[in-house]
Amino acid sequence: MREPQTGLRASGDTRRPSREEAEAAVRTLLAWTGDDLTREGLLDTPKRVVDSYAEYFWGYDGDPVDELSRTFEDVQGYDDIVMLRDIDFASHCEHHMVPIIGVAHVAYIPDRRIVGISKLARVVDIYAKRLQTQETMTAQIANCIQEALKPKGVAVMIDALHQCMTMRGVHKKGTTTITTRFTGVFSEDKAERDRFMQLVNGTRVLASR
Ligand SMILES: Nc1nc2c(ncn2[C@@H]2O[C@H](COP(=O)(O)OP(=O)(O)OP(=O)(O)O)[C@@H](O)[C@H]2O)c(=O)[nH]1
Ligand SMILES: [Zn+2]
Structure with a gap:
């Protein structure tokens, strides 16, 4: 991956989180809403959200x-x-x-x-x-x-x-x-x-x- 041209990760932490870490972060946010992570409709949501982020932020x-x-x-x-x-x-x-x-x-x-x-x-x-x-x-x-x-x-x-x-x-x-x-x-x-x-x-x- 090319190093971004904006100020991203200027703090010195240059490691891009793994896909698993990104999905875990989405699970945390989902749990924070108060919803039930084990219900069918949410099972694949972390994967979908990370896929969507890849589209939103390919720039x-x-x-x-x-x-x-x-x-x-x-x-x-x-x-x-x-x-x-x-x-x-x-x-x-x-x-x-x-x-x-x-x-x-x-x-x-x-x-x-x-x-x-x-x-x-x-x-x-x-x-x-x-x-x-x-x-x-x-x-x-x-x-x-x-x-x-x-x-x-x-x-x-x-x-x-x-x-x-x-x-x-x-x-x-x-x-x-x-x-x-x-x-x-x-x-x-x-x-x-x-x-x-x-x-x-x-x-x-x-x-x-
Ligand atoms: N200048 C500028 N401001 C933006 C842009 N996008 C969002 N904002 C503003 O960023 C500001 C962030 O203000 P904060 O007070 O830190 O955040 P907040 O409490 O969520 O603010 P509110 O949106 O007023 O509720 C808000 O005034 C947003 O309207 C942008 O592209 N340019
Ligand atoms: Zn905004």
Whole structure:
């Protein structure tokens, strides 16, 4: 397993617990709820939960820079915004470990090199499949694209629902959180930021196709 790029296990304990240890931890939490661990419906739950965690958190094993390593230059001098709008993602908040569900809008202005558009969505997924705050995830996506592609600028907006605010705690159903990060020309030039915002807010003609 590749060592995660976030601050995971910075405490010095670098041993990843075994699957058996992870399942035992789930059994502890199940017992803590007060339910009966021996009833049929719960017997396989620790295994299912650990399988689910492997899906929720595979992003620690992903390498976003590697995803952006294949680039193309033969684009007839194309040098304007490339934007992926409404990239859906599901992440987990690092404070409560409950879902953050949202969309990311990711744009960059190439400096000669372009990247396969699916790779931008892969970068979003790699960071989403980790424990996150929305601010961190927004910055990580923008920084990674800026460093890997060295484009003229990167713009990222995330619009997301935090279930720690809807199903528990303050119980604010329908409140979304919006975060942005701009680099290069997007941070220097208000007109570029405005153009990004217009594209984010533009009519979604193809959305249902
Ligand atoms: N800035 C930021 N805060 C987040 C994010 N996800 C969850 N939070 C907040 O993290 C905070 C944790 O606050 P604490 O007071 O330590 O935890 P808590 O007692 O569970 O807080 P409540 O959610 O208010 O009940 C809460 O205000 C959450 O709304 C995020 O992505 N970014
Ligand atoms: Zn939370």
